[in-house]
Amino acid sequence: MSDVILEMRSITKTFPGVKALDNVSFSVKQGEIHALVGENGAGKSTLMNVLSGVYPYGSYSGEIYFQGQECRFQNIHDSEEVGLVIIHQELALVPFLSIAENLFLGNEQAKSGVINWNETISKTKELSDRVGLHESPNTLITNMGVGKQQLVEIAKALAKKVKLLILDEPTASLNDSDSEKLLQLLLQFKANGISSILISHKLSEVNKVADSITILRDGATIETLDCRKDNITEDRIIRGMVGRDMTHRFPPRDSKIGETIFEIRDWNVYHPLHEDRKVSSNVNITVRKGEVVGLAGLMGAGRTELAMSIFGRAYGTRISGTAHKNGQEIDISTIDKAISNGIAYATEDRKAYGLILIEAIKDNITLANLEAISDGGIINEPKELTVTRGYRDKLSIKCSSIRQLAVNLSGGNQQKVVLSKWLFANPEILILDEPTRGIDVGAKYEIYTIINQLASEGKGIIFISSELPEILGVCDRIYVMRDGKIVGEMPASEASQEKVMKYIMTQQEVVEQ
């Protein structure tokens, strides 16, 4: 078909232990805005990384045709050459360079290595006009708002003679009027014959501008909806995003829920750099003994920020509010105090924040509670080995020796080391932040089993996850967070994916139904 600009056929991409994309086919017509939707982890970003050459040809199977030509991109440069430009969620601009310098970075308007500044500036002005950016070309990126930075990224794409523009969550960090401007720009590009792929969680935006919508779920294409023919509702999209088989993915759970063990009241947190930005606002959460409490929401909803601010103020400034354990107010103003008050936080980013990768498994497990294996500040090594081998067996950490370095373990086993560390600290309240991210199905099941066991021992657990089925399968009660606020609370028995998704997605406040 001549009106198809991009066609991806039977794309399969596997990571060690995980099939991220399974036989995905996806096509975009000339001059349309094609939305790509799906839950976190559905495979949207992986698909776009395959398309743009971040994962080079050969690391996936399947074929890509762009304007009728088969493409075998080795890197991003190759894909940009043919007019495919991707703009990532985290903008790739150099903050201390000007708009003009950023626009032509890697594509300098130069003759034998000497930059022609007049040409650079005049072209920058022309491109800025096309995207509606009214700033001097010499303005530094760092002095501009995120909305304008986004426009610079788009202008940069135009400078590369873009034919298909891919935007990954472009409005995630924009306010309403900036978002609106951006969407108008996409419509204007469409009129000029530039196609775009829009990845977005904001279904209202998708509905407003998209001509077609493709839904991905668990690494597979579910369906492609044509918005020009039918009137597609948000509910229709949500149903496509979440419907899936849930049998046998979670171990059976027998909850014995006791008294309230942990509570935070009127918790407010501000952003550490932008001190007027609230990242948690008036949050109230309770956790009871033996209860697994889910914290659902999108990435960026403020769940990790909330959890870290509770854990010894490891995140944020101007934190206010109180924390209570067994009805008594407790001091959790430093990480040290939080740990000694029986709180543990297992991070979502185990490599950057959870593990000392260059150290042995045993050193990682004992780090948060060295006193327990020491006498007068001196580590009793045999005792340490006994303790850590105990955790290795209990959580079945697969390793050649307890002295093996953490860096050489698989994701699932690394996660078990992180969990072991916090179990050894003997907490009463465990905050688990995306404990199953990036690990395979079997290891996930093992982690769920551990969580069940901890709950049955009477610990209170806060479970943060972006995967709704997991939240529903593991938790007793669910809080939904959006924009740093708790926007919904329900027992798991009354929750469904559609219901939670509605709280997550809907822009206006929902009153408890």
Add this chain to the structure above:
Amino acid sequence: MKTLTNDPTSDSGTWKTITTLFRNNIREYGMLIALIAVMVFFQFQTGGILFKPVNITNLVLQNSYVITMALGMLLIIVSGWIDLSVGSVVAVVGALAGVLIVRYHIDWRVTLAICLLVGAAIGAFQGYWVAFLKIPAFIVTLAGMLIFRGLTFVLLQGESVGPFPAGFQKISSGFIPDIFNFPGFHLTTIMIGVLLSVVLILLDLRARRNQQKYGFEVTPFYLFVVKNVLITAAIMGLCYLMASYKGLPNVLVLLFVLITGYAFVTSQSIIGRRIYAMGGNEKAAKLSGVNTPRLLFYTFVNMGILAALAGIIVAARLNSSTPNAGDGMELDVIAACFIGGASASGGIGTVIGAVVGAFMIGVLNNGMSIVGLGIDWQKVVKGTVLLLAVLFDVYNKNKSA
């Protein structure tokens, strides 16, 4: 020793056990073997001068300050930072000692205490900037390098101050007293060597029994015997050499205590474990309840005290405080740590490695001087050795990954 307790595969033969042990500890053994090779090389090149008792004594005295500071520098490097100011701290503390003792006639013991306190204060000053104000240590200590060198000139008004009283000099140039007064031979030194060997063997036996009590595999008994025989032979050999000259130098006793103490703290204590964790991944350590700024601060305080101690040893050895004392010494100290296997990105390195690295530099300096190689070529050789040692590290790392 901690390094020998790696889980050996149970069903392997003798040779396999040894090769596994060697492969697991290739960094430590490799450097030690290289050091011995360099020593043997110079022993022949110098016509047997290197291992003469008087030269061994000199070797120890000449390198004592580098080793002293390498202990502190190792902790800083393991934390992920660097201290460029130590050479200048050596000078300013030496100058202070000279001014207090020679100009103000303050008792040398009081002066010693004051100097160590000033060292701690200098460390605290720099540590505060690095740990709490989050200024990179490279910049802070580069500034410190200039500031303390400048203050040295201010204190000494540009000239050397000396001489020192005998008691102060003895810190560096003295030997332990001989209680037996055996003519021509320092019997006390031999007795200390015997005592030390016995204590080490007993400690190792106890550790072995402790491991067996917990049901862990231990290295085969013959390897245990071989290891202890080698260590005893090395101690007794050194003591014999020292005894046939003037006995054990005071500095060597001090070094022994310091090295043992720091090796123990880094490998066996909570503080040591936390320093490695901080250097390996500061964020993860922090989220595990380690108070990383405070720990880093004290690491710098410790460095300051050791640099002050080195300053005193230098001044006592030269018997005067000179404005250029310790000039460029920071480079030898840092090189010793890297030759000894420390990683510039933090989290990796051992005290024993740093000491071996310091001796490597010391033996090279000493051997090349005796052979008569010019100072110009000495620097070229030392630089090359540093590069080769790091290359060896990188090669090993890639092979194991």
